[in-house]
Amino acid sequence: MSEAKWMSVAQVREQIRNNSAEEVTARYLETIGKSKLNGYVTVSEKAVEQAKEIDSKGHDGPLAGVPIAIKDNISVTGLPNTCSSKILEGYVPPFNAHVIEKLQAAGAVILGKTNMDEFAMGSSTETSCYGPSLNPWDPERVPGGSSGGSAAVVAGGEAPFALGSDTGGSVRCPAAFCGIVGLKPTYGSVSRYGVVAYANSLEQVGPLANNVSDIAVLMDVIGGYDRRDSTSIDRKIAYQEALKDDIKGLKIGVPKEFFGEGIDPAVEKAVWDSIHRCEDLGASWEEVSMPNIPYALASYYIIAMSEASSNLARFDGTRYGYRDKGENWHSMISKTRAEGFGVEAKRRIFLGTYALSAGYHDKYYLKALKVRTLVKQDFDRALSKADVLMAPTMPNPAFKIGEKIEDPLTLYLSDVNTCPINLAGVPSLSVPCGFTDGLPIGLQVIGKPFDEATVLRAAYAFEQNTDHHTRRPPEVA
Amino acid sequence: MITKEDVEHIGWLARIEISEQETVEYMEKLNSVLDYFGQLDELPTEDVAPTYHVAEIFNVFREDVVEESLPQEDVLANTEHKQDGAFKSPKIV
Amino acid sequence: MVYENPDGVKIGLEIHVQLNKLNTKMFCGCSSKYHDSAPNTHTCPICLGLPGALPVLNKKTVEAAIKVGLALEGEIAEETQFHRKNYFYPDLPKGFQVTQYDYPIVSKGKVVIEGEDGEHTVGIWRAHMEEDPGKLVHIGSIEKSKGVLIDYNRSGMPLIETVTAPDMRTPKEGRRFLDKFRNILEYLDVFDGNLEGAMRVDANVSVYGGTRVEVKNISSHKGVEKALLYEIMRQKNVIRRGGKITQETRHFDEARGVTIGMRTKEEAEDYRYFREPDLMPMKVSDWIPRIKETFPELPDAKRSRFIEQYGITDMHAKSLTSKIMLADFYEGVCKEGTDPKQAATWTADVLLGEFNYRDLVISSYDGSTIGCINDKDHSITNSVRVADMVKLISLFADGKISDRAAVEVVRSILDGEEEKTPLQIIEEKGLFKAEDDLVTKAVSEAIAENEAAVQDYLGGAEKSLNFLVGQVMKKTKGTADAKTAREMLVKELKG
Numbered sequence A: 001m002s003e004a005k006w007m008s009v010a011q012v013r014e015q016i017r018n019n020s021a022e023e024v025t026a027r028y029l030e031t032i033g034k035s036k037l038n039g040y041v042t043v044s045e046k047a048v049e050q051a052k053e054i055d056s057k058g059h060d061g062p063l064a065g066v067p068i069a070i071k072d073n074i075s076v077t078g079l080p081n082t083c084s085s086k087i088l089e090g091y092v093p094p095f096n097a098h099v100i101e102k103l104q105a106a107g108a109v110i111l112g113k114t115n116m117d118e119f120a121m122g123s124s125t126e127t128s129c130y131g132p133s134l135n136p137w138d139p140e141r142v143p144g145g146s147s148g149g150s151a152a153v154v155a156g157g158e159a160p161f162a163l164g165s166d167t168g169g170s171v172r173c174p175a176a177f178c179g180i181v182g183l184k185p186t187y188g189s190v191s192r193y194g195v196v197a198y199a200n201s202l203e204q205v206g207p208l209a210n211n212v213s214d215i216a217v218l219m220d221v222i223g224g225y226d227r228r229d230s231t232s233i234d235r236k237i238a239y240q241e242a243l244k245d246d247i248k249g250l251k252i253g254v255p256k257e258f259f260g261e262g263i264d265p266a267v268e269k270a271v272w273d274s275i276h277r278c279e280d281l282g283a284s285w286e287e288v289s290m291p292n293i294p295y296a297l298a299s300y301y302i303i304a305m306s307e308a309s310s311n312l313a314r315f316d317g318t319r320y321g322y323r324d325k326g327e328n329w330h331s332m333i334s335k336t337r338a339e340g341f342g343v344e345a346k347r348r349i350f351l352g353t354y355a356l357s358a359g360y361h362d363k364y365y366l367k368a369l370k371v372r373t374l375v376k377q378d379f380d381r382a383l384s385k386a387d388v389l390m391a392p393t394m395p396n397p398a399f400k401i402g403e404k405i406e407d408p409l410t411l412y413l414s415d416v417n418t419c420p421i422n423l424a425g426v427p428s429l430s431v432p433c434g435f436t437d438g439l440p441i442g443l444q445v446i447g448k449p450f451d452e453a454t455v456l457r458a459a460y461a462f463e464q465n466t467d468h469h470t471r472r473p474p475e476v477a
Numbered sequence B: 001m002i003t004k005e006d007v008e009h010i011g012w013l014a015r016i017e018i019s020e021q022e023t024v025e026y027m028e029k030l031n032s033v034l035d036y037f038g039q040l041d042e043l044p045t046e047d048v049a050p051t052y053h054v055a056e057i058f059n060v061f062r063e064d065v066v067e068e069s070l071p072q073e074d075v076l077a078n079t080e081h082k083q084d085g086a087f088k089s090p091k092i093v
Numbered sequence C: 001m002v003y004e005n006p007d008g009v010k011i012g013l014e015i016h017v018q019l020n021k022l023n024t025k026m027f028c029g030c031s032s033k034y035h036d037s038a039p040n041t042h043t044c045p046i047c048l049g050l051p052g053a054l055p056v057l058n059k060k061t062v063e064a065a066i067k068v069g070l071a072l073e074g075e076i077a078e079e080t081q082f083h084r085k086n087y088f089y090p091d092l093p094k095g096f097q098v099t100q101y102d103y104p105i106v107s108k109g110k111v112v113i114e115g116e117d118g119e120h121t122v123g124i125w126r127a128h129m130e131e132d133p134g135k136l137v138h139i140g141s142i143e144k145s146k147g148v149l150i151d152y153n154r155s156g157m158p159l160i161e162t163v164t165a166p167d168m169r170t171p172k173e174g175r176r177f178l179d180k181f182r183n184i185l186e187y188l189d190v191f192d193g194n195l196e197g198a199m200r201v202d203a204n205v206s207v208y209g210g211t212r213v214e215v216k217n218i219s220s221h222k223g224v225e226k227a228l229l230y231e232i233m234r235q236k237n238v239i240r241r242g243g244k245i246t247q248e249t250r251h252f253d254e255a256r257g258v259t260i261g262m263r264t265k266e267e268a269e270d271y272r273y274f275r276e277p278d279l280m281p282m283k284v285s286d287w288i289p290r291i292k293e294t295f296p297e298l299p300d301a302k303r304s305r306f307i308e309q310y311g312i313t314d315m316h317a318k319s320l321t322s323k324i325m326l327a328d329f330y331e332g333v334c335k336e337g338t339d340p341k342q343a344a345t346w347t348a349d350v351l352l353g354e355f356n357y358r359d360l361v362i363s364s365y366d367g368s369t370i371g372c373i374n375d376k377d378h379s380i381t382n383s384v385r386v387a388d389m390v391k392l393i394s395l396f397a398d399g400k401i402s403d404r405a406a407v408e409v410v411r412s413i414l415d416g417e418e419e420k421t422p423l424q425i426i427e428e429k430g431l432f433k434a435e436d437d438l439v440t441k442a443v444s445e446a447i448a449e450n451e452a453a454v455q456d457y458l459g460g461a462e463k464s465l466n467f468l469v470g471q472v473m474k475k476t477k478g479t480a481d482a483k484t485a486r487e488m489l490v491k492e493l494k495g
Ligand SMILES: [Mg+2]
Pocket: C099, C130, C161
């Protein structure tokens, strides 16, 4: 059997047909076993068994026997779900997330759970209690975050594709840093049931894969209405049908605010080259102005932290997870939470608690919600003139481990181009568009709500006519 | 500006114990972030309605139909602090 | 007559009512029938607040809230939504309670009660929906607790919290308000007040020269009068001695009948309310016409109708409508042709009196039988059939039994080991009026013992009647008048 690494889903399926699901899964597990990327926090003991069952009983699902990696904030019955936090030490959910049910029904084999920033709070996986995952392109650099483990294992050939979650860029950022494709779907198009909440009104589960087609394959499986998520929207989207190598007449908006100060010139150049490449393919582009984008980051963080401060209140050691000792319940939980949460999670809980507290609610939280309105209006306006917007996913390529972690604000600033999308709830995809010093650069393709089809078509056409996505990271020694 | 007392109060509200030394550290880091958040004051928003949610959905309900509950064993599986089918915690005060 | 309220007592109530008639909890499909179950057997990821679980609102919760709002003559909000109330307590599995804040579903209602000086209106500020926390059991006493056991079976039960204006002026008015409120809720069929923890009350109380004190944890609607009496007395005495009432929260100790100051918190609460992002807002005011179409007759309307339709006294009408199951039972008795006035006397005065004497509270009515449970020991149940009541009243009305005997029959029905009909009881106890007693008994026996003759007679064989008359004469050793015996037999057999 040939090298298991870096296969598309179609190739994996062919391998399964020619050999067996068991063999394919075993090969991935072997690669995982040798890996130094720290991408997985749990490798499933049941993966081979699952694959064997697919082999013996047969399965006609679209992902029959295809392995997948799952971010550690998405509940899988029987597998630990820690959100890379000490406070969830030993917690094993007794239920599946909606997307996991969908994957299992499609025949997918779950390889394991991937590393992440603690409770998805970060852009580098450095806030994980398991330590950072490594970027396959340069192990001294971060893979991005918070779905850094998912991106690292896909880029490192340890899974054909993976699920992440994107609250302010957590799928797109690591996709860009690791040279793969990642999609943040429209808010409401993928169920959040079973996904541990960081900021409920902002986040969506999103796929990470080696190419645009595999993103569409995965979306056709995980997307769609779920009655258990009150924010789920019943809207049919045919993802794979959208994959057409034709963007003639496509109108691209280029928001200049996404090329703000601090952007790496190589990133700026790669993105403009990509836009021009699209022009060559028959698309047209126009600069658009989104004047409130510079305020999006502050608005995003205030809202995310406020929601998070409440979401993370349930972790108190009473029913599951880590528990410290205390002479009474209040002191027990105060110690548990002090010890169980990492520095960044605590910082965000503090800031969110403050932003919602008496006397500050209007100044911070309410203000942020109003700014959210302005940001959303910017997107409405820009997308009324263009079919998609194109911009850099990240202003810089992957940074060094330890480089930004000490200063929270610097770290927050790296989300400047991704978090506005979550405020507006629109879909956005990051696709490889170039390299600088051997590090990948991501192009962000942003669409209208529920118009993933156009986003996928633009990205697919771009990908078919470029070769960035074919480059593989050097063997990680 | 957030004061030491503010930090202590938030720590109590959030039930996160912090030491003297941490309080000072927190104060500095939180202030630098809050300072940044303060840039929103530049934007006039008197006439702007807040956006709580981009999804403009109303009236999401379920029918009043019983579904299966979890077995007690599964409910208590994630803790060793239990007694007679109940979760057990230290006294409240 | 005007009530002067010499001490300037102002009482406002906050009442939490469990919508325990719904099949399932507020945000999940767990059954609401957990009251007799082992701990944590009616729970799921949602009501346990497990990470990742999401709530979806039970539609019936909203319907019930609208019903309550309409019954309270309140305004139903055009648009309404949920908030999170953030605080930490072991019974709260998510670290916040889903409740309503600045957009409650009901506002500005009222309830008219029988006040100290006639009809008295109690304003309703608001009523909103929220979820119930779990239940805590302290190992040992609260003060010397060794730990807490937590059962989340109750977690996520739908509640309606109703907040009144401080319009009540005496503990009695407080209790009357609660009685009326509870009665209305039972008429609406959203609430069974007999289940444990179904109604929990907090009271805000102030007197002249003082400030508002909150009394928490009044777990029964009966306890409220006791708690208020104590708290008003306490406040008046503090002021009389020249002391000051401080704004505080006190805890009602039901066993001792006193309110106890709770240790003041180190820091003020700050609930950091914000809109629950996992639930969507609601626009439900267009449900109102549909709900009104099937709206039940409420206590006041039923009371007026009873007076008009049945010609009974206001006292009787009030008593009969004090509980919807009793009102339905009464109408069941009337429907069988019983004189409504007689039926009212025997139901409202005798039957209800006997219930009260035995601490029985009415808990069910299924169209033919009214059921009761003992208020103190919920395990004892009792029931009375409409048919038996009808028969009893007719025996009394026909002069067959004295009123004393009839009361005796009611008591036997309630206290007897086995289920018996009034006739059986009357016979066993020899309760027939003296003269007719023997003959009537002989007639019953003759019928009971000679089924073949009875069938023959009913089949048209007149002769068989002679045989039965002969039997009656034999049993009464000839003391019966043969003509009377014949008449009685005919009446008994052919009605
Ligand atoms: Mg309440």
